[in-house]
Amino acid sequence: MKTKIVFVSGSTKGIGKAIADKYETNGYIVIRNGRTVNTQYKHYIQGDISDINIRIFIKQYIKEHFGKIDILVNNAAYTKFINHSNLNLLTEYEFDQIYSINVKTPFLIIQDLIDLMDTTSNIINIASVAGTSANGSNIAYCASKAAIINMTKSLARAIGPIRVNSISPGLTITDFVKFPGNYINETIEKTPIGKVGYPEDIANVVFSVTEFMTHVSGQDFIVDGGRILN
Numbered sequence: 001m002k003t004k005i006v007f008v009s010g011s012t013k014g015i016g017k018a019i020a021d022k023y024e025t026n027g028y029i030v031i032r033n034g035r036t037v038n039t040q041y042k043h044y045i046q047g048d049i050s051d052i053n054i055r056i057f058i059k060q061y062i063k064e065h066f067g068k069i070d071i072l073v074n075n076a077a078y079t080k081f082i083n084h085s086n087l088n089l090l091t092e093y094e095f096d097q098i099y100s101i102n103v104k105t106p107f108l109i110i111q112d113l114i115d116l117m118d119t120t121s122n123i124i125n126i127a128s129v130a131g132t133s134a135n136g137s138n139i140a141y142c143a144s145k146a147a148i149i150n151m152t153k154s155l156a157r158a159i160g161p162i163r164v165n166s167i168s169p170g171l172t173i174t175d176f177v178k179f180p181g182n183y184i185n186e187t188i189e190k191t192p193i194g195k196v197g198y199p200e201d202i203a204n205v206v207f208s209v210t211e212f213m214t215h216v217s218g219q220d221f222i223v224d225g226g227r228i229l230n
Helices: 014-025 052-065 092-116 139-159 183-189 199-211
Strands: 005-008 029-034 044-046 071-074 122-126 163-169 220-223
Touching (some): 005 014, 005 052, 014 029, 014 071, 014 199, 029 052, 044 052, 052 092, 122 139, 163 199
Parallel strands (some): 005 071, 029 044, 071 122, 122 163, 163 220
16 A cells, blocks of 8 residues: 655644644654744645745645645644634734634645645545634634635535545644633533543544545534533
């Protein structure tokens, strides 16, 4: 069996790193991306993936080194905690930033890499339970993740048999967003399985969807320990 090629955006820490590590430890060739300098990884592309020049370089790198891509994981995202009731704190600039990075950029990278995929390729968009519950770090973030879930369904229909699915983590312990006060403990109390998630929990689901759920496309998988039920 030929080695599969995986690209994971935003993959130097948190959920993205766990996803990249999962594939790498299972023998896949993983191309990572992040904004900071990193010499730890063999295949690493530094830069902001919302920058067209970085995306052009990513495509050229994959094409020249491997000629194809089997799995694309759109993980890079942006948010900040803004209480939903404080509408004036969610500025037009922040709203545009969130939508540009969380919705437009995943679409553009898919657009860029689609001609390096074949009928067995997979796309995973990392969404959020906030896209379903409308309860998250801020209103724009919730809306952006609802948009990526909807876009996943449209893409699955439009570019099949390439499979496109989204994963919606609940509260997961990373440094992606700083929540106030007792938020984590309060969330645990409302979560049926009695714990928050860790990046490895998300990585396990991503890997399962691409490698074992071969008859599934256009679906969103909520990974929150049942928190959405309460």
